[in-house]
Amino acid sequence: MRTAGREAVASDVVISAAAVLTSVADTIPAFAAALRSGESGVRTASLPDSAAVRVAALLAPGGDDDEPVLGAERAARLRSVTRRCTQPARTAARTGWEAVRAAGLGPAELARTAVVVGGNNLALERQARVAARMECGDGRVLPSHALTHLDTDLVGAVSEVTGATAEGYTIGGASASGTLALIHGCRLLALDAADYCLVIGALSELSTAEYRALHDCHAMASGAGLAPSEVCRPLDRQRRGFVHGHGVGAVVLERRRTALRRGVRPWAAVTGYAQRLDGKRGTAPRPERQAETIRAALRSADAGPGDVDYVNAHATGSVLGDQCEAEALARVFGSARPLVNATKELTGHCLAGSGVIEAVATAIQLREGFCHPNPNLTDPADPRLAYAGPKPVDAPLRVAVSTSFAFSGINAAMVITTVAGA
C-alpha cells in the first residue's frame, strides 16, 4: 500500500559487485585498507598560479597505467577501445569493466545489463585544452573531438569494453550525479527494464577556470599554509573549503533474487532512496530540504531515524555546506545520534564520482563492521552529531544513510543496509 509522497522502492536491490579508482586506492581491498587507516590522497598539485588552488587528490602518478591492475592483455584492449578518449571515459571503462568482471556477468547477462553513468560536464580540463590549442595554434582541432567532447562518449566506451548492451545514458546532477545514477539504476530494476545495472560515478576533471571560480566563491580551499593532508577537514571547525579529487566508483546492481539464483554474495542492499529539489537556483544549500530528503529516503526504506547506525555524510569540507548538512542531520536524527564520517577527507571531493565511491565505502564498512576515521576532525563544528573521529570505530553496522547534495538545489539520499545471510 503506497502512501502519498512515498516512493515505491525496489527494496530487493543489492550491490553485487564494486570497483573503485581513486587517489588512495585502485582496487577494493586497497580501498578497504585506506578507509580503515583514514589515509589522505590530498597532495600538492601542479596547477597554474591563476587556479588559486595548490592541493588536490588526483590519481597517483602512474594512475593512467592500467597494467598493474588489469594485466597486459586487458590493459591493451582498454587502450585500444579508449584511444584518444578523455580521462573520464578511459577511467569509467576501466572501473566499469572491473565491476562487471567482479559480478561474474557473462554474455547473456550483459545483454540485460544497463549502463548508467552518473556525471555531467566531465572532461572540463580536456575541453579547455582543446579550446586553448585552437586559439593559440592555427585554428585546427582533431575531428575526434566531435565524439570526445560528449559526456556520452563514456557510455559508448563502457559498453564496448564491458559488453553491456541494454539501455544506457548519463545522469547529470553535478556533485549528486553518482547517487542519482544509483537511484535510477534501482528504478530500472524495479521497472524490470533491465536485470543488471552497471552504475558508474564518473571522474570529474576541472580546468583552471573552475578551480579559480570554486575557490573565489568560497567553496574550495586554496591549501595555503597547511600540509596537504590537513587541508581537507570536513565537519571540523577549522575547515576552509573542499579539495578536488579524481575518482571513479562502479557497482553492479541486481535484484536480490537474481543474485541468490546466481549464487552471488552481495555487498549490501539498497532499501530506500529519495531525491528532492530546493526549488531555488544557486549554490546555497537549504538544510530543511536536505532533512526532508533524508526523511523521505528513510520512509521509503520503512526505517526510522533510530534504526540508522551510520551516516556517510556528503560533507565536503566547505564552510557553509558542512554547516547546513550538520543542521539537517541534527534535525533528522536528534537524539538517535548515528555515527557520522566523511569519505571526502580521504578521497577529496570527486564531484560526479563521489556518490558511487561513497556508496562503495559505505558497503565496505557495513560488510567489515567498522566506521572509517576522519583524522582531521579534531574539533567538530557541530557538537550535536556523533562522529567517528580520528580513529576507526569497530561497530556492527546494519543500516546506513549516504547523502549527496549538489549546486542547483539537488538533494539525494540512499539507505544502504547489510544483507541478511550474506
Next chain:
Amino acid sequence: MTRDDVLRLVRARAAAVLPDADLDRIDPDASLADLGASSLDRMDIVVASQEELGISVPAEAFAEVRNLGQLVEVLHAHCG
C-alpha cells in the same frame, strides 16, 4: 619536401592515433581501415598530418583516397 618525407610524417601520425597498429604494416598499399582505424581515426590522421605540414587541403580532395600511398600523394601535391 619529398613524397618519402610526407610518407614518414603520415606514418608517425598514424602510429600516434593507432598505438596498437603494427608499424611495419603501415606501407603505402595499406588502407588505414586495414590497420584498425575507424572513420574518426582516419580524419584525425588526415587533419594532424596537414597541421604538421602547415597546409590546408579541401576535404573533397580526399574523396578518392583509398590507401596510405594515395593519401600521401594528395598531401604532397598540396605542399609548396
